Amino acid sequence: MKLYQIDSFTQTVFGGNPAGVCVLTEPLREDEMQAIASEMNLSETAFVVKKEGRYDLRWFTPAREVPLCGHATLASAFVLFSEGFHTADAPIVFDTLSGELVVKQMSDGALEMNFPLTMPSSYSGDQQHIIQSTFGPSVIDVLEVPNELIVIVDSVQTLVGLNPSMDNVARLAVNGVMVSAWDETGTYDFASRYFAPNLGINEDPVTGFIHTILSPYWAVKKGQTQFKCLQASKRRGELFVETLSNRTLIRGFAVKVFETELAI
Numbered sequence: 732m733k734l735y736q737i738d739s740f741t742q743t744v745f746g747g748n749p750a751g752v753c754v755l756t757e758p759l760r761e762d763e764m765q766a767i768a769s770e771m772n773l774s775e776t777a778f779v780v781k782k783e784g785r786y787d788l789r790w791f792t793p794a795r796e797v798p799l800c801g802h803a804t805l806a807s808a809f810v811l812f813s814e815g816f817h818t819a820d821a822p823i824v825f826d827t828l829s830g831e832l833v834v835k836q837m838s839d840g841a842l843e844m845n846f847p848l849t850m851p852s853s854y855s856g857d858q859q860h861i862i863q864s865t866f867g868p869s870v871i872d873v874l875e876v877p878n879e880l881i882v883i884v885d886s887v888q889t890l891v892g893l894n895p896s897m898d899n900v901a902r903l904a905v906n907g908v909m910v911s912a913w914d915e916t917g918t919y920d921f922a923s924r925y926f927a928p929n930l931g932i933n934e935d936p937v938t939g940f941i942h943t944i945l946s947p948y949w950a951v952k953k954g955q956t957q958f959k960c961l962q963a964s965k966r967r968g969e970l971f972v973e974t975l976s977n978r979t980l981i982r983g984f985a986v987k988v989f990e991t992e993l994a995i
Contacts, residue, residue, distance in 0.1 A: 732756070734993040735814075736773070737806035740937040740968035740983040747968040748937035749988065750806035751776035754816065758787070761796070763995060769793045774932045775803035779811070779825075786811070788825040788832070794931035797906075798828040801844065801939010801981055802968075808834035808842050809985035841971075841982045844939065848979045850947045851876050858903055865899040866910065876944055878905040883948075887912045887922045891963050897928040906930055909941040913949065920958040921949050937968030943979040946972045 733754045741747025751771040753759075758780050759767075768776035768791035777800070780787040788807060790800040804825065811817040822835040833845045851874035854862075862873055862882060872883035880903050884890055890912040900908050907927030914922055923945055925938040942960060950956050960970040971982040 732993050733814075733990065734767075735806075735810050735990045736771075736988040737809055737985050738988055739802035739805040739809070739985045740939070740962070740970055741966075742984045742986060744986050744988055746966055747983075747985070748802040748935065748962075748966065749773050750800075750803040752803070752807050752810045753778045753993070754810060754814075755780045759995075764789065764791050765795070767791075767993070767995070774930075774935045775800045777803040777807045779807050781816070785824045785826055788827045790827075792927075792930045792932060794929075796828075797930065799846070799940045799943075801846065801942065802937055804832060804834065804844055805842055805939065805981075805983055805985050808836075808844070809987075812836050812842070813987070814990075837982065841984050843980055843982045846940070846943045846979045846981060848947055848974060848977050849876050849944050850951075851881050851944050854880070861899055861903060865895045865903070866893065874948065875904075879941075879944065880904040880908045881944065881948070882908060882910045884910060884912045887914050887916070887919075887961075887963065890922055890924060893924065895926060897926070897933050900926045901928045904929070907932075907935075909938070909945065911945050911949075913953070914961070919961040920953075920955075921945065922961040922963045924963055934964055936964040936966040937962040937970070939970065939981050939983075942970055942972050942981055946974045946979055950974045 735752040825832040854873040869885040869889040874881040911923040973980040
């Protein structure tokens with residue numbers, strides 16, 4: 732099978748978020764996909780199988796399968812378009828655990844993903860004391876969606892300076908904790924980070940799916956629907972996000988780091 736490593740949400744090699752992409756001629760067993768993802772040891776490895784006019788797509792962290800992943804979807808579409816598996820003038824339709832996902836190539840080379848939208852609700856749990864001790868007095872809002880915690884802090888400076896205890900983070904959510912702040916400098920609209928030790932990822936460099944949750948939150952708070960976003964990890968990444976009534980459009984670039992062949 733063909734195996735690619737792609738950096739997503741960047742135009743520079745060794746930036747953004749790396750993802751593995753396996754292009755398969757026939758499906759693998761789940762344990763085989765998990766073994767490859769563990770061997771790659773990236774935040775996500777995607778497995779793509781072509782069928783009639785569409786593609787099956789699954790995502791695995793080093794620890795387990797996940798229901799939705801933005802940067803590995805972007806990476807998969809980039810491979811299909813750039814390596815000649817799919818014609819550039821037709822959208823790609825993926826069948827996934829999160830339903831049908833459509834990706835199209837824009838005139839400037841960016842890729843636009845059409846994802847679900849999830850509005851978070853106020854946090855109803857009883858671990859406020861752990862949240863405060865983990866993220867400090869600059870927390871201004873706490874929200875949740877199934878399996879995820881959302882923490883809003885007072886500034887991008889606070890966000891960048893966070894160094895939370897991974898033991899605490901693992902106790903706060905089944906999957907992970909996303910932290911976000913509005914950028915008062917105007918360079919970006921909002922910034923974020925994502926900590927997910929329970930998924931085998933202490934900090935994910937750039938995370939598409941969290942923007943399907945954060946963008947509707949900020950849309951309500953700020954009265955706008957289009958955002959230029961920064962994920963403020965060490966590798967950093969840029970996303971361009973638009974909220975619709977029940978969908979999220981996420982645009983970004985990707986670059987190829989390497990390709991190889993894998994036999995198992």
